[in-house]
Each structure stands twice: as C-alpha cells, then as structure tokens.
Amino acid sequence: MKPDALKIFFEVIADRIAACGDEVRRVFHGRGRCYEGLEQITADWLGNGVLQIAIFKEDEPEFYTALRDGVSQFCQSDVWRKVGGKTVVVQHRDREGSETETLMGEMPFQINVVENGLSYTLDLGKRQNNGLFLDMRLGRQWVQENAAHKCVLNLFAYTCGFSVAAIDGGADKVVNLDMARSSLSRGRENHQLNQHNLNKVSFLGHELFKSWGKVKKNGPYDLVIIDPPSFQKGSFVLTKDYAKILRRLPELVSEGGDVLACVNAPDVKPSFLEEQMAEFAPQFVFVSRLENPPEFEDIDTDSALKVMHFKRQD
Numbered sequence: 001m002k003p004d005a006l007k008i009f010f011e012v013i014a015d016r017i018a019a020c021g022d023e024v025r026r027v028f029h030g031r032g033r034c035y036e037g038l039e040q041i042t043a044d045w046l047g048n049g050v051l052q053i054a055i056f057k058e059d060e061p062e063f064y065t066a067l068r069d070g071v072s073q074f075c076q077s078d079v080w081r082k083v084g085g086k087t088v089v090v091q092h093r094d095r096e097g098s099e100t101e102t103l104m105g106e107m108p109f110q111i112n113v114v115e116n117g118l119s120y121t122l123d124l125g126k127r128q129n130n131g132l133f134l135d136m137r138l139g140r141q142w143v144q145e146n147a148a149h150k151c152v153l154n155l156f157a158y159t160c161g162f163s164v165a166a167i168d169g170g171a172d173k174v175v176n177l178d179m180a181r182s183s184l185s186r187g188r189e190n191h192q193l194n195q196h197n198l199n200k201v202s203f204l205g206h207e208l209f210k211s212w213g214k215v216k217k218n219g220p221y222d223l224v225i226i227d228p229p230s231f232q233k234g235s236f237v238l239t240k241d242y243a244k245i246l247r248r249l250p251e252l253v254s255e256g257g258d259v260l261a262c263v264n265a266p267d268v269k270p271s272f273l274e275e276q277m278a279e280f281a282p283q284f285v286f287v288s289r290l291e292n293p294p295e296f297e298d299i300d301t302d303s304a305l306k307v308m309h310f311k312r313q314d
Contacts, residue, residue, distance in 0.1 A: 001030075001059050002037030003066035009035070010070050013043055013051070014079045016295065022047045024113035024120075025295060026134045031056065032298035040094075044134060046113050046122065049086030049105075052130075056093045071103045093128060100125040112193065116141050118164055119193045121186065131159045131186060136227070137293045139260065139307045140165040143225065146258070147171040150222035153215065153252065155208060155245065160187025160201075162225045167196045174201050175218045181205035209244060212251075220254040230265040238265055239272075246280040249312075259284055259310040266303040273308045284310040 009028055012035075016027040027045045030038040040057040053067075071088050074080055087105030091098055100107070111122050115137060122130040143152075143162050148170035154162045157176035164187075166174045178184050184203040191201055204214055226245055230238045242263075249259060261273050274286050290307040298304040 001040055001057075001063055003063050005035065005037030006063075006066050006070045009038055009041065009043070010074050014074070014077065017045050017051075017083050018079060020045045020047070020083075022114050024115050024122075024132070024134065025137075026293070027051075027295065029296050029298075032296060032304065034297045034299055045083075046111055048108070048111055048113070049084045050108065050111060050124075051085065051088045052091060052124065053088065053103075054091045054093050058092075058094045068103060075104050089124060091125075098128040116144060116165070118144075118168055120159070120161065120164070120190050121193060132161055133158075133264075135264070135292060135296045135305045136161065136262075136307070138291055139227075139262065142290055142307075142309075143223070143260070144169040147223060151175075151219070151254075153177070153219065153221040153224045155224065155226050156228045157187060157203075158183050158227075160184065160190055160203075162227070163187060163201060164190050164194055164196070166223075167191065167200060168194065171223075172200065173218075175204065175215070175221075176202065177204040177206060177208060177211065177215060179205065179207045209241075212248060216251055219252050221252055221257060222254050223258045223260070224249065224253055225260045225262075227260075227262040230263075230268075238263065238268065242273075243276055243280050246276055249281040250283055253284075253312050255312060255314060257312045259312075260290075261308045261310060263306040263308075268306070269302050270306045270308065273306060277310055283312050283314050285313045287311050 013027045024047055025045050028043040030041045033039050042054045044052045046052055088103045089100055089107050091100045107125055109125055112119050113122055120132050140161055144165040147166040150171050152166045152171050152174045154176045157178040160176050163174040163176050184205050228236055277284050287309040292305050
C-alpha cells in the first residue's frame, strides 16, 4: 500500500464517522479496490468511542509509521472529539492469530455494539472475526422487516445475527444451526442482550450434512437463510457443497416460503446461485439481489457480497 494514500483514508473516515452515531458501521472499505494504494485496509466504527482498523497484508515499515502518525493526528481532530473517540486498535489480519495492537486509548476486549437498533456483543483482540459481519447489515434489516409470524431456519448461524433480527421482527420461531457451539452460545447471549423470549429460539450445535433429520423435524420453514463460509476445512466447500443444501429445500420450505441465499466469495458470480437453484431446487424462483451497504463500495459488484432472495412457487 502507499503511505501517501493514508491522507484519503483519514479524510473518508472523518467524513463518515459522524453520521454513524452510536451504531456500528464500516467507515472505510479499501477491500473494494475503490481507493488506489489502500486495497488492504479497512476501518470500522464500533461506537463506544472505538475505531478498529484492519490490515489484510503485511506492508513495509514506512506504511505502519505513516499509519501511526495519521492516527495520532486524527485523534487530535475536532471530528474525533465530537464523536467521543477514545480508542484506536489495529487488527493485523495477515499475522498469525490476527494480532491486535492498541494505537490510542485502552482496548476493550469485549464490547456491546448497536446495529439497526439491536445489540450484539463483539470480542476484540481474540480471534480473526469479532462476532458480526458488517457487510450483512442490510440482509439483517431485510429479515427484521420480513420475519413477522414466520418460522425461520438460520443455517451457518454463527453468533445468530439473523436470528436476533428475525425475533425482533416478530418471528414465531427461529432455529439456528452451526457446528461451533461457542458461536451459538454467543448467539444466545445476543438474544438475551435484546431481552428476547428464548422459548422462540432453538440452537442446534451440529454439522449440517449429518443433521438433516433434526433440521427437518423443526420445520417446515417460512424463511430459510443460507449464509455459509466460502471454505471451512473438512466441512464445507462452497462450489461443491452448496448444491447439497439447495436440493433439500423442497423438504424444508413451506409453500410460498422464502430463501435468502448468500455467497461472499469474490470469484463466485451471482449467476452461480441462480444456476444452482434452477438445477437443484427449480421450485424456487429468483426475486431479487439485495443491495449491499453503500459503505462497502466495490469496483466490481459481482465480486462483492451476494445476498439473493428466492421464493417457492410450485
């Protein structure tokens, strides 16, 4: 990356951060390749006075020196003062353990953030992903607005962001499935943080492809959300395994039900999901691709997050 380009980095953050208020939000997205020389850096405003910067590729010492100098200057600005800025941390996503260092203030190892009026707990400095994928903000909002009186299945639930949105939106029941029980435990805490009725929420800590019976038993579902990792060693390869899920949808989804199918692999085009659905679950008709949050600008929309809405029409 280019040290001189960091001037633009801080200008964009200064322009966006004031509009965030107390809500968590991406305030710089270099990964979309819209800013030359800044392709491997992002910044998220977490509220609570915390700005988290992430670097995805090791760079020359000059870049880190320029970044530290830029942070120091930014933290003396009126913008930083007005938003109540306290802490700046840098997560080195390219380094083993995603090492996190504090450049300003004191790092909170756990923080409660707000998105679309809902609260979620994030972990800082412990692992690569902190507990909420911010590019899915509008997807969670869509669920929040379309879940009323529905039975919802949340596959690859992670920390249950979609589930929290669904219950807040009036869902009758949500079933969360993820093989990482620790993530589901955090999902339970997220529901409790929002004072949700846990009698409406189920948590299945199982590998999906060995658990179709358990999944089907809780159905049929009016809305199924499929948000898998692109690759998970030993359990999921997107281009090979997505079809295994789609061919099961006719058994799981009620007549007229909805499917929100997601892909976040830059080299997989939106046509992949349309073609796979047409081949393995032709009862489901493509309705629309959801917009991505504007703060996640990308030079190629086909490379960005794909969130595709399908509806069952037998």
